[in-house]
Amino acid sequence: MDLRDQLPLGTDPASIRQRIEAMEAMLERAMVVPGTNFRFGLDSVIGLVPVVGDFVTAAMGAYIVWEARNLGLPKWKLWHMGANVAFDTAIGAVPLVGDAFDLLFRSNTRNLKIIRKHLDKHHPASQVIEG
Numbered sequence: 001m002d003l004r005d006q007l008p009l010g011t012d013p014a015s016i017r018q019r020i021e022a023m024e025a026m027l028e029r030a031m032v033v034p035g036t037n038f039r040f041g042l043d044s045v046i047g048l049v050p051v052v053g054d055f056v057t058a059a060m061g062a063y064i065v066w067e068a069r070n071l072g073l074p075k076w077k078l079w080h081m082g083a084n085v086a087f088d089t090a091i092g093a094v095p096l097v098g099d100a101f102d103l104l105f106r107s108n109t110r111n112l113k114i115i116r117k118h119l120d121k122h123h124p125a126s127q128v129i130e131g
Helices: 013-028 042-046 052-070 075-092 097-104 107-122
Strands: none
Touching (some): 013 052, 013 107, 042 097, 075 107
């Protein structure tokens, strides 16, 4: 069973929330530094590839913003989310400094927080209770 079998394909808020949460986890928290609790994800790893890596992770971050648009978030929230992705991409493109920055500034986690706040207010049934 692979990831495609586990993620819902629906357009309902609960399905979209699960896809966004899975993308954020993969980009920001998929791996842990051995011997610590410090987590990092593909955003930091792919970002090590000069130029191309930053555009790939920007596209993945843009996917989260696109899904937020499908949820009906207000335009000002979408602009805020887009600015988070753009800022992360711009600073992440700076050699060495950008790679360290990617470990600390988690634009996708920030955007997930905006989405969760919106969903919890407007679609409380989309909350997933983890057990």
